[in-house]
Amino acid sequence: DTGVSQDPRHKITKRGQNVTFRCDPISEHNRLYWYRQTLGQGPEFLTYFQNEAQLEKSRLLSDRFSAERPKGSFSTLEIQRTEQGDSAMYLCASSLRGRDTEAFFGQGTRLTVV
Amino acid sequence: EDKVVQSPLSLVVHEGDTVTLNCSYEVTNFRSLLWYKQEKKAPTFLFMLTSSGIEKKSGRLSSILDKKELFSILNITATQTGDSAVYLCAVTPHGSSNTGKLIFGQGTTLQVKP
Numbered sequence: 043d044t045g046v047s048q049d050p051r052h053k054i055t056k057r058g059q060n061v062t063f064r065c066d067p068i069s070e071h072n073r074l075y076w077y078r079q080t081l082g083q084g085p086e087f088l089t090y091f092q093n094e095a096q097l098e099k100s101r102l103l104s105d106r107f108s109a110e111r112p113k114g115s116f117s118t119l120e121i122q123r124t125e126q127g128d129s130a131m132y133l134c135a136s137s138l139r140g141r142d143t144e145a146f147f148g149q150g151t152r153l154t155v156v
Numbered sequence: 157e158d159k160v161v162q163s164p165l166s167l168v169v170h171e172g173d174t175v176t177l178n179c180s181y182e183v184t185n186f187r188s189l190l191w192y193k194q195e196k197k198a199p200t201f202l203f204m205l206t207s208s209g210i211e212k213k214s215g216r217l218s219s220i221l222d223k224k225e226l227f228s229i230l231n232i233t234a235t236q237t238g239d240s241a242v243y244l245c246a247v248t249p250h251g252s253s254n255t256g257k258l259i260f261g262q263g264t265t266l267q268v269k270p
Contacts, residue, residue, distance in 0.1 A: 046198075073256055084160075084244050084260030085199070098255050133198070137256055144190060144204055145258060149197040 044068060046148035048134050054154045055124055062120045063151045067136030074117050075145060076109055078102065079131040091117060092139060124155045158183045162245050162261035170269050173235050177264045179245030180227040187250035189221055189228050190258065194242040202230070202243075235268045242266075 047066040055061050067074050072093050077085035088107070090098040093114035103109075106124075111117040121128055131152050135145040163178045181189065188206045192199035203212045205221035205228060212219050216235075221228045232239055242265050246258040 075257060077258075077260075082262070084162075084246070084263050085258070087257045087259065090255045090257055092255075098257065131197075135258075139256070143256075144201040145256065146201065147192075147198040 046134055046136055046146050048132075048148035048151050050151055051149060052152045052154075054156060057126060057155055058123055060120065060122045061124060061153065062118055063132055063134075063153075065117045065119070065134030065148060067115070067117070067134070068146055069115075071136035071138055071146075072114070073137045073139050073145075074111055075135045075137075076117070076119050077133040077135065079133055079150070080129075085133055088119075121153075124153075126155045129153055129155045158247070158249055158259050160245055160247055160259055160261035162243075162264050164264060165262065166265040166267070168267045168269065169235055171236055173268075174231065174233045175235060175266065177230040177232075177243050177245075177266070178227065179229070179261055181245075181247045181259075181261075182226065183247050183249050183259065185250040186223065187248045190246045190248070191219055191228075191230050192244040192246065194244055194263070195240075199244055232266075235266075237268050237270055240266060240268045 049064045074091040076088040079085040091111040106122045109119045131150045133150045134148045137145040159182045191202040203219045208223040216233045219230045242263040246260045
């Protein structure tokens with residue numbers, strides 16, 4: 043499978059616990075994005091990496107959220123001290139820099155905080 | 157603030173009908189507009205539009221952009237039950253950082269009945 047891969051697909055956690063999600067982009071894509079989608083809404087931008095550099099973060103990304111892309115390949119998104127309001131679908135996307143190219147999305151990680 | 161508004165929010169039609177989905181936007185520096193189809197999890201790419209008046213077609217789907225009036229439409233002719241999905245419209249701002257991030261509308265939920 044050469045598409046964007048996300049793991050896990052589903053995560054149920056208790057409030058206050060930490061969770062970490064992983065995204066493996068399409069191999070030649072140097073741009074990587076994280077989005078959050080709640081029920082009935084479109085995805086909202088969280089953060090953007092170009093290679094290993096995190097170049098933009100949304101104000102939605104509170105200090106409990108951190109993302110990394112250590113070697114410019116896969117990325118992780120960690121949420122510390124989860125709250126019920128963090129329950130959402132977390133989508134990862136990747137694209138090529140340098141031309142108008144579409145972003146390809148992964149299947150997402152569905153987080154439920156109980 | 158950059159904004160994308162889609163209408164209608166939901167639509168129910170019968171197989172064979174033709175539907176038109178609307179997307180209007182306000183963005184500081186427009187670069188491109190994209191349409192995605194979201195069935196269960198991952199949004200899948202349909203079209204990217206950068207120039208006014210040029211229709212893009214793929215089978216029964218077509219889309220066009222009007223940069224003067226700041227809107228786009230997505231047409232689906234001879235609808236089938238497999239067209240049932242959420243259709244997402246997104247714009248890419250052309251800022252100094254040129255990150256390629258997407259600003260999504262809330263989506264239109266289309267249900268096609270047999």
